[in-house]
Amino acid sequence: MERYICVHGHFYQPPRENPWLEDVELQDSAYPYHDWNERITAECYEPNTASRILSEGGWIKKILNNYSKISFNFGPTLLSWMEKKVPEVYQAIIESDKESKQNFSGHGSAFAQCYNHMIMPLANRTDKYTQVVWGIKDFEKRFGRKPEGMWLPETAVDLETLDIMAEHGISFTVLAPYQASRFRRIGEEYWHEAGGRIDTTTPYLINLPESGRKIAVFFYNADISRAVAFERLLVNGERFAGRLLGGFAQRSEPQVVNIATDGETYGHHHRHGDMALAYALDYIESNRLARLTNYAQYLELHPPQFEVEIFENTAWSCAHGVERWRSNCGCNSGTMPGASQAWRTPLRNALDWLRDTVASKYDEKCRQYLKDPWAARNDYISVILDRSAESLWHFFEKHSTRILSPEERSCVLKLLELQRHAMLMYTSCGWFFDELSGIETVQIIKYAARVIQLAQDLFNDQNIESRFLVKLEQAKSNIPEHRDGARIYEKFVRPAMVDLIKVGVHYAICSLFDAYDDKSHIFCYEVHRKDCQSRLTGASRLTVGKAGVTSIITRESADLVYGVFNLGNHHVNAGVRFYQDEECYNKMVQEITGAFDRADYAGVIRLLDHYFGEATYSLRQLFRDKQRKVLDQILDTTLSGIAAEYRNIYERHAPLMRFLNDLNIPQPKVLHTAAEFVLNSNLRQAFLEETPDLEKITALLEEARTLGIPLDSRVLGYVIEQILARTGEQLKAKPDDLSLIRQLDAVVGLVRTLPFEVDLWKVQNIYYRLFQTVYRGYLEKAAKGDESARAWVDQFNSLGDKLKMRREL
Numbered sequence: 001m002e003r004y005i006c007v008h009g010h011f012y013q014p015p016r017e018n019p020w021l022e023d024v025e026l027q028d029s030a031y032p033y034h035d036w037n038e039r040i041t042a043e044c045y046e047p048n049t050a051s052r053i054l055s056e057g058g059w060i061k062k063i064l065n066n067y068s069k070i071s072f073n074f075g076p077t078l079l080s081w082m083e084k085k086v087p088e089v090y091q092a093i094i095e096s097d098k099e100s101k102q103n104f105s106g107h108g109s110a111f112a113q114c115y116n117h118m119i120m121p122l123a124n125r126t127d128k129y130t131q132v133v134w135g136i137k138d139f140e141k142r143f144g145r146k147p148e149g150m151w152l153p154e155t156a157v158d159l160e161t162l163d164i165m166a167e168h169g170i171s172f173t174v175l176a177p178y179q180a181s182r183f184r185r186i187g188e189e190y191w192h193e194a195g196g197r198i199d200t201t202t203p204y205l206i207n208l209p210e211s212g213r214k215i216a217v218f219f220y221n222a223d224i225s226r227a228v229a230f231e232r233l234l235v236n237g238e239r240f241a242g243r244l245l246g247g248f249a250q251r252s253e254p255q256v257v258n259i260a261t262d263g264e265t266y267g268h269h270h271r272h273g274d275m276a277l278a279y280a281l282d283y284i285e286s287n288r289l290a291r292l293t294n295y296a297q298y299l300e301l302h303p304p305q306f307e308v309e310i311f312e313n314t315a316w317s318c319a320h321g322v323e324r325w326r327s328n329c330g331c332n333s334g335t336m337p338g339a340s341q342a343w344r345t346p347l348r349n350a351l352d353w354l355r356d357t358v359a360s361k362y363d364e365k366c367r368q369y370l371k372d373p374w375a376a377r378n379d380y381i382s383v384i385l386d387r388s389a390e391s392l393w394h395f396f397e398k399h400s401t402r403i404l405s406p407e408e409r410s411c412v413l414k415l416l417e418l419q420r421h422a423m424l425m426y427t428s429c430g431w432f433f434d435e436l437s438g439i440e441t442v443q444i445i446k447y448a449a450r451v452i453q454l455a456q457d458l459f460n461d462q463n464i465e466s467r468f469l470v471k472l473e474q475a476k477s478n479i480p481e482h483r484d485g486a487r488i489y490e491k492f493v494r495p496a497m498v499d500l501i502k503v504g505v506h507y508a509i510c511s512l513f514d515a516y517d518d519k520s521h522i523f524c525y526e527v528h529r530k531d532c533q534s535r536l537t538g539a540s541r542l543t544v545g546k547a548g549v550t551s552i553i554t555r556e557s558a559d560l561v562y563g564v565f566n567l568g569n570h571h572v573n574a575g576v577r578f579y580q581d582e583e584c585y586n587k588m589v590q591e592i593t594g595a596f597d598r599a600d601y602a603g604v605i606r607l608l609d610h611y612f613g614e615a616t617y618s619l620r621q622l623f624r625d626k627q628r629k630v631l632d633q634i635l636d637t638t639l640s641g642i643a644a645e646y647r648n649i650y651e652r653h654a655p656l657m658r659f660l661n662d663l664n665i666p667q668p669k670v671l672h673t674a675a676e677f678v679l680n681s682n683l684r685q686a687f688l689e690e691t692p693d694l695e696k697i698t699a700l701l702e703e704a705r706t707l708g709i710p711l712d713s714r715v716l717g718y719v720i721e722q723i724l725a726r727t728g729e730q731l732k733a734k735p736d737d738l739s740l741i742r743q744l745d746a747v748v749g750l751v752r753t754l755p756f757e758v759d760l761w762k763v764q765n766i767y768y769r770l771f772q773t774v775y776r777g778y779l780e781k782a783a784k785g786d787e788s789a790r791a792w793v794d795q796f797n798s799l800g801d802k803l804k805m806r807r808e809l
Helices: 036-045 076-085 087-103 125-143 159-167 222-230 237-245 273-286 295-301 344-366 373-379 381-385 389-399 406-424 439-459 464-472 485-496 500-510 582-597 601-612 624-662 669-688 694-707 713-733 738-751 761-773 775-783 787-803
Strands: 003-011 051-054 060-064 071-074 172-175 180-185 204-207 214-219 255-262 306-310 519-522 525-537 540-551 557-566 572-578
Touching: 003 237, 003 273, 003 295, 036 076, 036 087, 051 273, 060 273, 060 761, 071 076, 076 087, 076 125, 087 125, 125 159, 125 373, 125 381, 125 406, 159 214, 172 295, 222 237, 222 255, 237 255, 237 273, 344 373, 344 406, 344 439, 344 464, 344 485, 373 381, 373 389, 373 406, 381 389, 381 406, 389 406, 406 439, 439 464, 439 485, 464 485, 500 519, 500 525, 500 540, 500 557, 500 572, 500 624, 525 582, 540 582, 557 582, 557 601, 572 601, 582 601, 624 669, 624 694, 669 694, 669 713, 694 738, 713 738, 713 761, 738 787, 761 775, 761 787, 775 787
Parallel strands: 003 071, 003 255, 172 214, 204 306
Antiparallel strands: 051 060, 180 306, 204 214, 519 525, 525 540, 540 557, 557 572
16 A cells, blocks of 8 residues: 655745835844744744754754655745845755655655735736746746645635646645535546545546646645644654554555645744654654655656545635635634724725726836736746846846836836735735734735835825725724724834935934945945045034935935934934035035034034924934944943943942852842842853853852842843854864864853753754764774874764764764
């Protein structure tokens, strides 16, 4: 009997980028990570590239790349973020697809996804087409091959979408079993009602009536998938393997037990879920209990023997079809018991109105420059993936009706960006949760705001925003203070909007605190400094200058002049406006710098008001990451003074604290607080030293233990992990450096004594790689009497013991 197992992971996060900056800003809720993408990468996406298989004693006996053994898809918008922010993880995922081709008869385990997780049955045909095309082209660019399968967001399905997928060469997709309506053996006349109990161990064929095309579908095992996602099946890898093996039917024909869950299940939703997955896969494969496969390989080996009809407009996460994304159907995340989701309908209505309103205007204006506005939109993904001058040249050569001026090219790019954001605003996460003011819903409203901003510019339609807000006002929040969608737009969306002036404000204020080069980048903008006059007297600072700002996305550009004044505290006065002429600029510079040189600081502020009028700004207008960094700089002086006072208190009274501790007398809170601050600060600084002083660190830890001082485990653990990773990377580059092995051995030895957990994941990976690549060579040299090699092997073995790494050649 041929028994196969296929585990599919749908890896996806809602886009979190600021639509105007094309980057994810600081998210405090993800601390100590910068944002949730970064945190989930550390908890899930990265661990699955090198997951541990442990022996009974808890020692690491094998490290497995899970992606190479399973079926998976990654959302294109998530991969775009990973490529920029965590390139080593991104590359590991790309490489795992290549490795899986070796495992599965030339079939890679990755497959594509409709571009930005739009609920396809609720989209118009034009958007469906672009979503499929963009998803395929994005996949081809990243993985270097054509995708065989495509994931439907939320497995939301209709025949029109399947037909478009089949038209573009997609062979299969994956659905929930209750999305099957009826089935029959190919060639037979009689249909069997599926009744939610369709056989999930075999593929099916869907005949697409409009075109005569066909596409295969796998229905995943819902019971096992649910147990993985929600019933703690990942607590034990062997039990997980047993549950998979228990999914086979009692028949002799070939069959595949396949499951599908969110990929984040393996590590983010369930801590160490990646290890349960690795263990189960290795257990099944090494004991030859079944063959691991992916959908594409199984489809080639065992083509469908049955055909199926589906229930259209259904999805895996809504019991009411696709109502979760357009009505108050009752499906929710449970975070706000009793909350109403009646806001979903007016939100979708508002977005539909906006999409349809700009579509005809887009078409009309585009035809002034492009042969086919919608074919150009389908091809625009090539520019999104590569915004180089060469890529733009090829795009315009292919699509423009004539040679376009720089201003006309910028206009076309704005039109295409309007369409990109008009699709991004339909990202499914905006409707999935319970409250209109949730970050996912605010995110899609931000995309709508970007559409509105571009429409106002391109079509001179200054009423489009007010008409949109009238419709958005019908969406009511469950939180009284947020009131409705229009109020949420004003509170959370409008302040996030960016234009060239706001970029200039950011650049101008930051120029007080950072030394910019003549050419610099601020997120997706280029800034060319054309003149800069700076003054510094004591804590007071002044900068006046001129700069050109250009959007990398739309190539829109403008020259700006600015003036910024700071007295040394958090009060910053800044003015920015469009450049007029050189005479006016020179006069402004002369007067403002002259007032500063005379120490007429009130005069500086009056002159800023005179030249910039109401267009004056403060630190509030800085983009969030830089705002935090600048405020940290400003706070340094204040905090260093407070820290010195704490340090003074602790150092003067530490003997008294020890005496009170010996007598079991509670310490006064002020002394305890001072000691907690100083000892944690000293420990953090000690670990950050280029070569940590382990004796000093040990003494500090002993002091904290003696005085009963709690350690800031989250921050200290994070710092130590970074130190270990940095040293490990140095060792990977210079594996013969015995001093680095000794340093790692000593630090890891110290870590094992800490009263909190430190993640040794990265240094263990490096150790495992070195063990596989260079260890044998040193062992052979040592066996021949090479003393330096013997010292290396002994030290390497010592480090391995502390890392709990088994060494079996």
